[in-house]
Amino acid sequence: MRIFILLLVRYTCAFQAGALVEEEPKMPLFDKTTLNITAVAGETAILPCSVERKGDEHKIIWLNPRKTLISREDSRFIDDSRISVERPKVRDWNLMIREVRYNDSGEYMCQINTKPHVEIKRINLFVKVPPEILEYWTSTEIEVIEGTTVDLMCNATGVPIPVVTWYKQSNLLKGADQNDGGEESTLIGEVLILHNISRYCDGIYECNAENGVLPMATRKFEVTVLFPPEVDVPTKRIGQSIGKETILQCKVSASPQESIVWTKNGSALPQKYKYWTQLYDEGHHEKTLNLNIIDIDKDDFGYYTCEASNTLGRDSETMILYEYKIITQPRPRITTPPWRPSPRTSQDYDPNIITPHYYPGSRGQVGSVYYNYNSVAVSSWTNCDGVLIVTFVFVCFINQFSMG
Structure with a gap:
């Protein structure tokens, strides 16, 4: 009997000890640290929530910033396919928001129903939105x-x-x-x-x-x-000769550029091969219209007008094309006065010096000298292009004597 009582007491104590263990289960480990999460609109935002030793009797729920129930455990309670509960690990109960929007911003709460009170993890979601115009x-x-x-x-x-x-x-x-630094703002x-x-x-x-x-x-x-147009003719007068050609220039500033024409004496130019125009784009709002005139005749001389117009107005400038006559003058005649050396007498004659002079009776014979009617005369020409030329002329004179 004593042994039976001892066994009964032992089993009773063991049962009570087991009962005490079951009454004190291990509590979940829940990270309650508040987090700030920043995401860019259009991307995916992940809101973490982790629980250790959760147990089957504890439940995890998510609430959005409007305190609406999002999910219980891994079941979604709202009709938004962008949102789901993702569990990459056993302890993870992360809330994933795909293609996050600006109105998704706010405070989210991950809660676990522990006793005596509910544990809450708060996550602030900030959504940045790229600029849009x-x-x-x-x-x-x-x-x-x-x-x-x-x-x-x-x-x-x-x-x-x-x-x-x-x-x-x-x-x-x-x-x-200007700002404080003195620079333009x-x-x-x-x-x-x-x-x-x-x-x-x-x-x-x-x-x-x-x-x-x-x-x-x-x-x-x-x-x-x-x-409205503004017309400028750089040259107001141009002269040209008959048979030549010339170019008349006209510069126009206007917006919009609609019409630019040349007229002569108030009338449109005839459609001839001799009149043709060239239009050049000189930059924003500016154009140049050249009038080429070839084989000029008398009918081409006169007043030419450049006219430009658009929806805001018109403007014009006039210039004159006149005949330019080339005056030809005869070539100047260059004359050289005749060279006339001073005459010498026979007494001044020196046979070592050749001095041309005129004989008084024969002035037409340039450079000849006669000495006492001898049969030899000497003629000299000096300095022809830097070369001294001397010519000896032998002249025979026949003295006529009267025969007695």
């Missing part, structure tokens, strides 16, 4: 009359709020105001105002919206400034 505010092709005011609007959205910077044909626009803002716009202000304007989230948003505006 609203297209319906302003047209991208703008025509404006010179001297008026133009407003270019670049209304941009995004998270965080984007900064809008203005450029003109890839050059950063700067304003007249950059034109920043959603609206660009062009006061008293001139023809030199037209072109391509570009606004860039940036908020640190790629891609950057860009929009271009093509601004065309309209103004």
Whole structure:
């Protein structure tokens, strides 16, 4: 009997000890640290939630920022196929949001129903949105009359709020105001105002919206400034000879460029081979129209007018083409006075010196000298192109004697 009582007491103690163990089960290990998660719109956001020793009696639920039940365990309770509970590991109960949107931002809660109170892990989701420019505010092709005011609007959205910077044909626009450093400030803002716009202000304007989230948003505006024609004839008078050819030049600034013509004496030029024009594009708003006239005759001389017109007005300039006569003069006649050496007498004669002179009775014979009617005469010519030429002339004279 004593042995039976001892066994009964032993089993009773063991049963009570087991009962005590079952009454104190192990509690789940739940990370309750608050997290901040940042995601870009359109990408996938993962909100982590991890539990150790969860057990079957504890349940995991997810609540969205509006306190709506998203899921219980791994079952989804909302009609949004973008959202699901993913479990890459046994302890993980992560909430995955695909193609996340800005309105998905807010505080999410992962809860486990432990006793005596519910354990909560809070996760703040921040969704960044790339900049976007609203297209319906302003047209991208703008025509404006010179001297008026133009407003270019670049209304941009995004998270965080984007900064809008203005450029003109890839050059950063700067304003007249100056910052503390004394430099011109950059034109920043959603609206660009062009006061008293001139023809030199037209072109391509570009606004860039940036908020640190790629891609950057860009929009271009093509601004065309309209103004009436302005005609300039560089040369007001041109002279040319008959049978020659010439070119008359006319420069026109206008927007739009519609009509440029040459007229003569107020009438249209006849359609002849001798009149033909060439149009050159000299840059934005400027053109040159040349009138070529070949084989000029008397009918081609007169007043020529360059006329330009568009929807805003017209302008003209006139020039004159006149006959240029070439005056030919006879070639000048070059004369050299005759060389007349001083005569010498026979007493001055020196046989070692050749001195040409005229004989008083024979002045037509240049360079001859007669000495006492001898039969020899000497003639000398000096310095012909730097060469001294001496000629000896032998002359025989027959003295006529009267025969007695």
